[in-house]
Amino acid sequence: MLQIISIFFFIFGSMKRITIKEIARQAGVSVGTVDRVLHKRGEVAEATKDLVLKIAKEGNYTTNVFARNLKLNKVYQIAVILPLDNDYWKTQRQGIEQSAEEYESLGMVLKFYPFDRSNQGSFLTKAAMAIDGEPDAVILAPLMEEEATDICGRLKSKAIPFVFVDSNLEEVAPLAFIGQDSVQSGYLAARLLNYGYGEGHDAWILKYTDFDSLNKTIDERIDGFRQYYVDQGWNAGRIHEINVENQVKLTEVLNSIKGEGMHLFVPNSRSYQIVSMIDESNLARKKRIVGYDLVKENIAPLENGHVDFIIDQNPNLQGNLSVQVLYKQLIANAPIKQYQYMPLEVVSKENLRFANSYREEPEEVVG
Amino acid sequence: MLQIISIFFFIFGSMKRITIKEIARQAGVSVGTVDRVLHKRGEVAEATKDLVLKIAKEGNYTTNVFARNLKLNKVYQIAVILPLDNDYWKTQRQGIEQSAEEYESLGMVLKFYPFDRSNQGSFLTKAAMAIDGEPDAVILAPLMEEEATDICGRLKSKAIPFVFVDSNLEEVAPLAFIGQDSVQSGYLAARLLNYGYGEGHDAWILKYTDFDSLNKTIDERIDGFRQYYVDQGWNAGRIHEINVENQVKLTEVLNSIKGEGMHLFVPNSRSYQIVSMIDESNLARKKRIVGYDLVKENIAPLENGHVDFIIDQNPNLQGNLSVQVLYKQLIANAPIKQYQYMPLEVVSKENLRFANSYREEPEEVVG
Numbered sequence: 001m002l003q004i005i006s007i008f009f010f011i012f013g014s015m016k017r018i019t020i021k022e023i024a025r026q027a028g029v030s031v032g033t034v035d036r037v038l039h040k041r042g043e044v045a046e047a048t049k050d051l052v053l054k055i056a057k058e059g060n061y062t063t064n065v066f067a068r069n070l071k072l073n074k075v076y077q078i079a080v081i082l083p084l085d086n087d088y089w090k091t092q093r094q095g096i097e098q099s100a101e102e103y104e105s106l107g108m109v110l111k112f113y114p115f116d117r118s119n120q121g122s123f124l125t126k127a128a129m130a131i132d133g134e135p136d137a138v139i140l141a142p143l144m145e146e147e148a149t150d151i152c153g154r155l156k157s158k159a160i161p162f163v164f165v166d167s168n169l170e171e172v173a174p175l176a177f178i179g180q181d182s183v184q185s186g187y188l189a190a191r192l193l194n195y196g197y198g199e200g201h202d203a204w205i206l207k208y209t210d211f212d213s214l215n216k217t218i219d220e221r222i223d224g225f226r227q228y229y230v231d232q233g234w235n236a237g238r239i240h241e242i243n244v245e246n247q248v249k250l251t252e253v254l255n256s257i258k259g260e261g262m263h264l265f266v267p268n269s270r271s272y273q274i275v276s277m278i279d280e281s282n283l284a285r286k287k288r289i290v291g292y293d294l295v296k297e298n299i300a301p302l303e304n305g306h307v308d309f310i311i312d313q314n315p316n317l318q319g320n321l322s323v324q325v326l327y328k329q330l331i332a333n334a335p336i337k338q339y340q341y342m343p344l345e346v347v348s349k350e351n352l353r354f355a356n357s358y359r360e361e362p363e364e365v366v367g
Numbered sequence: 368m369l370q371i372i373s374i375f376f377f378i379f380g381s382m383k384r385i386t387i388k389e390i391a392r393q394a395g396v397s398v399g400t401v402d403r404v405l406h407k408r409g410e411v412a413e414a415t416k417d418l419v420l421k422i423a424k425e426g427n428y429t430t431n432v433f434a435r436n437l438k439l440n441k442v443y444q445i446a447v448i449l450p451l452d453n454d455y456w457k458t459q460r461q462g463i464e465q466s467a468e469e470y471e472s473l474g475m476v477l478k479f480y481p482f483d484r485s486n487q488g489s490f491l492t493k494a495a496m497a498i499d500g501e502p503d504a505v506i507l508a509p510l511m512e513e514e515a516t517d518i519c520g521r522l523k524s525k526a527i528p529f530v531f532v533d534s535n536l537e538e539v540a541p542l543a544f545i546g547q548d549s550v551q552s553g554y555l556a557a558r559l560l561n562y563g564y565g566e567g568h569d570a571w572i573l574k575y576t577d578f579d580s581l582n583k584t585i586d587e588r589i590d591g592f593r594q595y596y597v598d599q600g601w602n603a604g605r606i607h608e609i610n611v612e613n614q615v616k617l618t619e620v621l622n623s624i625k626g627e628g629m630h631l632f633v634p635n636s637r638s639y640q641i642v643s644m645i646d647e648s649n650l651a652r653k654k655r656i657v658g659y660d661l662v663k664e665n666i667a668p669l670e671n672g673h674v675d676f677i678i679d680q681n682p683n684l685q686g687n688l689s690v691q692v693l694y695k696q697l698i699a700n701a702p703i704k705q706y707q708y709m710p711l712e713v714v715s716k717e718n719l720r721f722a723n724s725y726r727e728e729p730e731e732v733v734g
Contacts, residue, residue: 181721188717195675196563198653286565308562344718350555350595351711354548 018059026055038333057335076108076330078323079135081127081151082165083117083143087295088269088315091357092165095319096139103327111135118211120147127151131158137326138162142169145216161329163322166313167217176325178318178340182217185311186224186267188344189290192309193263200234203263205241206250212268221267221292250277257282266291271310275301294347294357302349312345312357385426393422405700424702443475443697445690446497447506448518449532450484454662455636455682456508458724459532462686463506470694478502485578487514494518498525504693505529509536510582528696530689533680534584543692545685545707549584552678553591553634555711556657559676560630567601570630572608573617579635588634588659617644624649633658638677642668661714661724669716679712679724 020038024031029048036042037052038061044052055061080096083089093112100110113130116122124147130138131154138155140162142148152172155162161175168177194201205222212218222241229236244250254262254277262285266274271291278287289307291298293315301307321340328334347355387405391398396415403409404419405428411419422428447463450456460479467477480497483489491514497505498521505522507529509515519539522529528542535544561568572589579585589608596603611617621629621644629652633641638658645654656674658665660682668674688707695701714722 184717184721188715191715191717341721343712343721343723345710346713346715346718348555348558348713350551350558351713354551354708354710356710 018056018061020061023052023055023059023061026059027051074107076136076326077133078108078110078137078139078326079113079130079133080110080139081113081115081123081130082139082141084112084114085117086269087297088293088313089141091295091315092141092319095316096323097319098316099320099323103323103331106327106331108323108327108330117143117214120144120214123147124151127154131155131160134158135160136330137175139322139326140164140174141166142172143167143215143217145169148172161326163325165318165322166315167215174338175329176322176336176338176340178321178325178342180311180313180342180344182220183224183227185344186221186226186265187228188224188346189221189265189267189309189311190225190228192346193265193288193290194228194232200229200232200238201261201263202238202240202259203265204253204257205239205265205267206244206253206274207241207267208270209243209245215268218267225265225267247273247277250274251279254278254282261285262287262289264289269293269295269298271307272297272301275306278306294352294355296359299352299358302347302352305349308348310347312347312355314342314345314356316357318342385423385428387428390419390422390426390428393426394418428700441474443503443693444500445475445477445504445506445693446480446500446502447477448480448482448490448494448497449506449508450510451479451481452484453636454664455660455680458662458682459508459686462683463690464686465683466687466690470690473694473698475690475694475697484510484581487511487581490514491518498522498527501525502527503697504542506689506693507531507541508533509539510534510584512536512583515539528693530692532685532689533682534582536583541705542696543689543703543705543707545688545692545709547678547680547709547711549587550591550594552711553588553593553632554595555591555713556588556632556634556676556678557592557595559713560632560655560657561595561599567596567599567605568628568630569605569607569626570632571620571624572606572632572634573611573620573641574608574634575637576610576612582635585634592632592634614640614644617641618646621645621649628652629654629656631656636660636662636665638674639664639668642673645673661719661722663726666719666725669714669719672716675715677714679714679722681709681712681723683724685709 020031020034024034027034027048029052033044033048034052036044037049038056078100082092084093096110100108111133113126115126123144138160140148142164148169149172152162152169164174164177164179166179167182168179193203205225207218207222226236226239229239242253244253262282264274264287266289269292271289274289283306290309291307292311294310294312298307298310302310325336328336345356352358387398387401391401394401394415396419400411400415401419404411404416405423445467449459451460463477467475478500480493482493490511505527507515507518509531515536516539519529519536531541531544531546533546534549535546560570572592574585574589593603593606596606609620611620629649631641631654633656636659638656641656650673657676658674659678661677661679665674665677669677692703695703712723719725
């Protein structure tokens, strides 16, 4: 949000910022030299370049994007490589499209390369197609670590800038990362699931063996969850990590949970699926469920109290910001914040209607 | 945040919107007539007016603010009537100033009339000064219901538009209200304070008898808190509402709390004061504290675990949005959303660093 405020002000503020003429005067060089430095064209001595950039930066210089774009008449192609199978990813896409539509008149157009998150091959193939299209920049969800590292190596060798949404690979050093701190997010989940228990409660982490097993974000959340027990000095043996192969297996697992209560951590968007598989007798039990993402299927179980807390990641805003970063990079020559962390937004039944990602559903006619 | 995105897009998008000439063509009237309708000058038949406004709205018409302002060379005076005694209100003011600075070149300037929130007379006097200054619009925190209603009546009689921040008075119908749903906010606090207790826990509501007793927001939060017990079918006798006259009295109250645990609801920004008055033996007790606002004094008790949850209201963003509403009203002729609710942001030790209102403190040198 702050980033959005700042670019908003950046547009307005540009009227008051230092001009190329003034930069030239202060640096004691010609306007043409300043122009070459700012637009990275032609040869300029290193010392002059540094001086010009310093003055431009201090004077809060930003290119007059409207004028510049009219002159260049350049259209920037942005390749977007995301899975698009569920509501979370569709909302990311909407955020990207919403921003891009507004930037269109400034010269940015999108091309989507959706991949199948259960399939590394699909990820690699779609990324290869994207790179073959010679985009000016890429928005990428680097869910699968090894494959994403490989893809980013190719982007770097072609000097194509890329932004990560949702997940990060720090070693790869993207132009920007926009998303949550997944480890801290799992840590928060452990706090919420154990709130009020001095010794830590038995917790079941439900991990799907399908595409989730390829997703590094899920693993980071689980790491954070475990770290909370370590930091509290609790017995980590109370954490039961369970591989869920399918819904039938899930029912068996849930029915086998004995003891004073069910405390479930669902490190993906599928809390609603878990709830749907808890049978009547278990639904009435004392239980806690903490999950992720205000996808529309999670609204009902949150409202009826079966899910206690959802940690939301504001995918729409992530999408907005990713386009904004590329706008700053390609068109505005504006400074970019490399780590743009989303809040760890805690959503319960009681604050749902005011949550950033909440969208009122149109009422359905009951027949 | 969405509002900020939308005005941001509004600026960009304005390039693509319907022109006055096109409105005139579609309505079958002259450009002069359209201009009179849009700028509310001169006489135009009601039916024509309606038609012009309908076409303008459908075509997403917005005044070309840059051109219009250059022509009119008008400066809009905005009176801001807020208390400014603590970090929360200072952050509101910063948000307002930050936005106004950027809008300054478009013709908006601020004048502040800070009032003493322990004193109705001060509120009335400062508001009277503001109104005497004949502002074009007002930003107001209507903390004291009766006085604020009176002030707003005078603003309405002078056709001065006003925006409420922080608190609302629905009956008065401001141009916009920007803040939390205070009742629901207290309701959420009750949920957090009782999480894990099937029957509801004894809760102590600490209500200062100083300026808080004049503040309707505090009462609304307490109403919401009580409503939660009602909705759960719990014994409302477990809620102990305590008037805190001063710090000495507070210590007595805290020391007198017996039973299995202290569950404190602090319906204002002063959680840190409460924590500072809990003595050693009580600090070690099982306790829960839920309070409000990420003012800088609340950071340490949140970090060291004495405060469990802070509900934050994002005062900086409230300030930004209030100026934006007046910009839309006075300059851009853009549609305004009357109810702009802030999220009920739940902040704990675990997600503090990613909270919207969190600002890293410069590290202090320890001597």
